[in-house]
Amino acid sequence: MALFYVEGLPIGWIAIMLAVLASMGGFIFGYDTGQISDILLMEDFRIRFANYCGTPGDANTCSFTVVREGLIVALLSIGTLAGALIGAPVADWLGRRYAMTVECGVFMVGVLIQITAFHSWVQFAIGRLISGLGVGSLSAAVPMYQAETAPPQIRGTLTATYQLFITFGILVAYCISIGAREIGGSGSWRTVVGIGLAWPLILGIGILFMPESPRWLIAHGRHDDARRSIARTRGVPIEEADHHRFVHRELEEMQSAIEFESKEKVGWVECFNPRRKSLYRTLLCMTLQMFQQLTGANYFFYYGATIFQSVGISDSFVTQIILGAVNFVCTFGGMYVMERFGRRYPLIIGGVWQSIWLFVFAAAGTARDPTTDKGIGKLMIVSACLFIFGYAMTWAPGIWILIGETFPTRTRARQAALATASNWLWNFLLAFFTPFITKAIGYRYGFIFAACNLTGAVIVYFFLYESSDLSLESVDMMYCDPTCKPWTSRTWAPEGFSSRKELVEQSRAAEAHKPLEAGGGEESRYEHHAAEKTV
Structure with missing residues (x-):
């Protein structure tokens, strides 16, 4: 169970404990x-x-x-x-x-x-x-x-x-x-x-x-362990990890980045x-x-x-x-x-x-x-x-x-x-x-x-580029974007988002099951991306 929510997204007590202990x-x-x-x-x-x-x-x-x-x-x-x-x-x-x-x-x-x-x-x-x-x-x-x-x-x-x-x-x-x-x-x-x-x-x-680092686990082919690791930090019950949309989304984002890098x-x-x-x-x-x-x-x-x-x-x-x-x-x-x-x-x-x-x-x-x-x-x-x-x-x-x-x-x-x-x-x-x-x-x-x-x-x-509010994979994308400069990086956002502010708002809306009108919502984008991969 989530300990609290930040920007509408669940945070588990394990996330706090691992930071303090480490x-x-x-x-x-x-x-x-x-x-x-x-x-x-x-x-x-x-x-x-x-x-x-x-x-x-x-x-x-x-x-x-x-x-x-x-x-x-x-x-x-x-x-x-x-x-x-x-x-x-x-x-x-x-x-x-x-x-x-x-x-x-x-x-x-x-x-x-x-x-x-x-x-x-x-x-x-x-x-x-x-x-x-x-x-x-x-x-x-x-x-x-x-x-x-x-x-x-x-x-x-x-x-x-x-x-x-x-x-x-x-x-x-x-x-x-x-x-x-x-x-x-x-x-x-x-x-x-x-x-x-x-x-x-x-x-x-x-x-x-x-829990072990989910990115390290994925890099070593341990995808099920990585899913459980993400679920624990998010406060998601382990039995729900296979179907939880945010666990699935984070896991997929990590997998895509690591597969690309492993080439x-x-x-x-x-x-x-x-x-x-x-x-x-x-x-x-x-x-x-x-x-x-x-x-x-x-x-x-x-x-x-x-x-x-x-x-x-x-x-x-x-x-x-x-x-x-x-x-x-x-x-x-x-x-x-x-x-x-x-x-x-x-x-x-x-x-x-x-x-x-x-x-x-x-x-x-x-x-x-x-x-x-x-x-x-x-x-x-x-x-x-x-x-x-x-x-x-x-x-x-x-x-x-x-x-x-x-x-x-x-x-x-x-x-x-x-x-x-x-x-x-x-x-x-x-x-x-x-x-x-x-x-x-x-x-x-x-x-x-x-x-x-x-x-x-x-x-x-x-x-220095502004990396706050971004996933680690998005930070990598930002540094590789030739149109982004350090002094303009504060407003940079991943592809599909018009601004960093919209990224945060879409994340909140997705958690609340209410996709925003502007841009159609992150949840719908995620589902569309997943459907394309399936096809």
Whole structure:
């Protein structure tokens, strides 16, 4: 039975559950991202792993070189880069669900290596590298699974839960860290890292009870399983799946697209084929993932505790929690924004907004010394929070939504892997080189990020197509339509519809068994198309 209706179409509770459960992959990444900033400041961690300790056992005299600090933070990103590329063939081979279970196991191995480190920072860093393999693979599989399984009417919202859970993971890591720092000895940082074993257990086991991607099932000849998968997400009883018109229509649309795509041999080279704008879409999403990192968000998430400590905040742990809370709460708004206003406008406006507040942050820190001028320090914190506000509402969820819905089925896994790998490559570069850059130019680093945000907004305007309200197959048709341009794509609709608005209205009418007068109704068009196929 349907849980509720969106635009007149049924949505089952399974659709919500699979999005939430799969998004634990984002939570795992967020938790791992958020914990390292605070762990680097924990006394026992510095005593065990820092380069220099003037007085043995005195954490106040222990410090990391920029190389060691950068490697401890950034090796996770090297693992995620490799994992994102490995994740594509694994997800195609095992299926989306089993791939996620295996990847959770890899992440847990990395966590065990970290918590068993005693005095070797190299062991701890290698543990983060192996955990990164699992995180990177999940980052390719999860948005793809959500986009392929979620009903089109709420695909943006459900796919955005991945980013929501990233922010939730960051916030939870901050909260656990502020409590664990009072634990004596190595229990402080081992507790924070060890709790990370719980999240992959939830995802790895729970996802096995969710339906497999219907598109993956069809591609592997399992049409009956695909029909049941669609029925479960739509809240349609399994015994009615064979005759339900919307299940039948979605299944037929997927079959047609996959049959067409299967006529050609698919490999990594196909991702760079100019035909059907495959190369265009690969480069576009790789670029957008790069600019998501160049927004500067992870500058605050990886090194936030150190940044706020440098502007004179006595308890940087608390400030981190405030920043994490802003990020988490505003992502709820981001889910609404991306569903209500589409993809292009929020990303353009968000890029401009983020640029403004990064400019304020950098200008304030450059003009005055925030350690002696408390007013400047507070202005920098406020501007950082307002930057995160804009990021969480736009670029944070928006880019992950696009990764799930921009590519055609036949190459989606590989193209999503390449785009995600771009994210992790720039994640690594920023995580590793940030200590060197901030040491050389200080808060002027913010000017660089401000310029990158403006550049990202320009790229979205000239190159990104509006994919909201469309099925994944229709998105593919839109990119291949030579008459459609990115700046006119908001009004594009599949053949037989005069506008995007008419598409939504016809869908509502079809569900209510009342075909609209204009155009004859989607239901009648579907029936006519089915009759032609029969003949």
